[in-house]
Amino acid sequence: MNVESIVNDVKGRVEPIVARGQDVVFSGFEVLKSANGIVVDGFNGVYKANYEAGKSLFGAAQTSFQKVKTDGIKAVASNPVAYLPEGKDTVVSAFNTSVDVFVKTGDDLVKTMKQGVETLSAKIKGEPVIVAKAKKTATSARKSAKSTASKVEKKVSKTASKAGKAADDLIG
Structure with a gap:
């Protein structure tokens, strides 16, 4: 055997491995991108819920403080719970709402990561991979996270509205 045939033989064996390795890295990046989208959507849902709740609580505290200013110290001292x-x-x-979003986001992440590990394992072994199934799982997980975030936003908005009405009833 000459050197040229040995080099060609090694090249023929290494090139498919390198191609598989590149495919594995790309697929891993896609899985992480999907997981990142799910986490960001979940974080936005929790953030919006807590932001709206904070605004509502701040408004209620301001209303209570105005009531204290109007009624005076004697009234507050006689019945502090009312204020x-x-x-x-x-x-x-x-x-x-935060707990629900965390649980839903965790479930979606587990599904996405499990599918990603199966995909990467299949690519490493050189088996055919159903890419559409992985993309479908990631897309459905992202959609469900957005849906949950939307539900959270509506629920917080309703709660804030109720708190605002209660504050208006207290003032008026």
Whole structure:
């Protein structure tokens, strides 16, 4: 055997491995991109829920403070509980919404990562991979995270509206 045939033989064996390696890296990047989208959507849902709850609580505190200023120290000293802002429902709702979003996001991440590991394992072994299935799983996970975030936003908006009405009833 001459050197040229050995080099060609090694080249023929190495090139498919390198191609598979590049494919694995690209697929891994796609899985991480999908997971990142799911995490970002989940974070946005939690952020919006807690932001709206914070705004609602701040408004209730301002209303309570104005009531204290109007009624005076004697009235507050005689019945301090009446001047506490109503925020329990808002806080509980924001907490429950956050828990729901975290659970949903975690489930979506597990599905996406499991599918990604199966895809990467198949590519490493050189088996055919159903790419459409992986993309479909990632897309459905992203859609469900956005749907959950939308539901969270609506729920927080309703809670904030109720808190605003309650504050208006207290003032008026």
